Amino acid sequence: MRSRFSIRGHPLHPLLVTAPIGLLTWAFIADIVYLASGKADVWYDISFWSGVAGIVTALVAAIPGFGDYLSVALYSDARVMATAHLALNLTVVGLYAVAAAFAADEGATRGADLGIVVALHAVGVALLAVSGALGGEMVYRHHLAVIPDDAEHEVSERRHHRVPLLR
Structure with a gap:
């Protein structure tokens, strides 16, 4: 399946997710x-602003990701996996948003609030x-948002072609 959101055939979601993954980590x-x-x-500030930037870039990456999600076949293993991926990422953004709210208060540099943020x-x-x-898994096992190689597709078709039984 090709990505709906791509530039010259290159899907945007895998490109964009690198920023929030790096920033949130x-x-x-x-x-x-x-x-x-x-x-x-300085490290407290780095943590806070990296988390905020991670939230913003995650929401940007979610736009093409959601577009790709809508093109996954309903009632398929890939759709179940994509739904879990979506739910987990929204949960991560929510956790970091709550952490940012706690961290925005200078009281979070000490005490229980700091433990909550961490x-x-x-x-x-x-x-x-x-x-x-x-x-x-969605990319490598279910081939979502990939450009099919015509030659590889032909070999795969020959390998999986069912020969009718001779009667």
């Missing part, structure tokens, strides 16, 4: 460095990894 890493560094303010980021990164694995 970096926000969690910055949390760890913040705690390990004796709470240097926990939300940790769960978010774990869910992001699961969602990424599902995204990879």
Whole structure:
């Protein structure tokens, strides 16, 4: 299946997801460095702004992703997988949005709020990894948003062609 949202045949969603994956992961890493560094303010700021940028870029990446989602056949294994991928990513964005709300308050640099922010980021990164694995499965197993190679398609067709039984 070709992507509905592509530039010269190259699907946009896989290109765009690299930014939020990196930014959201970096926000969690910055949390760890913040705690390990004796709470240097710069790492708190890096975590906060990386999380916010990750939310924004995730929503941008979701636009072509949702367009591709709508083209997946209903009642198929790929649709179930795509729905789980969508739900996980929306959950991740929600977790990071709640974390950003807690982190926007300077009180989150210490105490229970800081623990909540770090926990939300940790769960978010774990869910992001699961969602990424599902995204990879959709591409590699179900061939969603790929450009079929005509020669490979012909070989595959010959390999899977059913020969009628001779009677």
